[in-house]
Amino acid sequence: MSDTADFVQECPTCGRRLHIRVEYLGRVVCCNHCKGKLLASDQPQEAMPSDSGIGLIMRAEELLELAEQRKARPR
Numbered sequence: 001m002s003d004t005a006d007f008v009q010e011c012p013t014c015g016r017r018l019h020i021r022v023e024y025l026g027r028v029v030c031c032n033h034c035k036g037k038l039l040a041s042d043q044p045q046e047a048m049p050s051d052s053g054i055g056l057i058m059r060a061e062e063l064l065e066l067a068e069q070r071k072a073r074p075r
């Protein structure tokens with residue numbers, strides 16, 4: 001028995017299956033095929049951790065705020 005293992009994840013850029021070692025879980029890795037970057041995760045994309053969802057919402061709110069500021073900007 002080996003104490004290293006890998007899991008298969010599809011590259012979001014080229015769609016190929018990548019074998020990623022478990023030690024890279026949660027890290028950004030490069031695809032061997034297209035050199036695209038992806039976050040190594042053994043969770044399906046639909047089941048992203050909730051904190052990354054919050055990050056996206058905060059980002060959206062930031063952008064909305066910027067748009068509001070631009071609209072309300074006095075001349």
Ligand SMILES: [Zn+2]
Pocket residue numbers: 011012013014015016031032033034035036
């Ligand atoms: Zn790729």
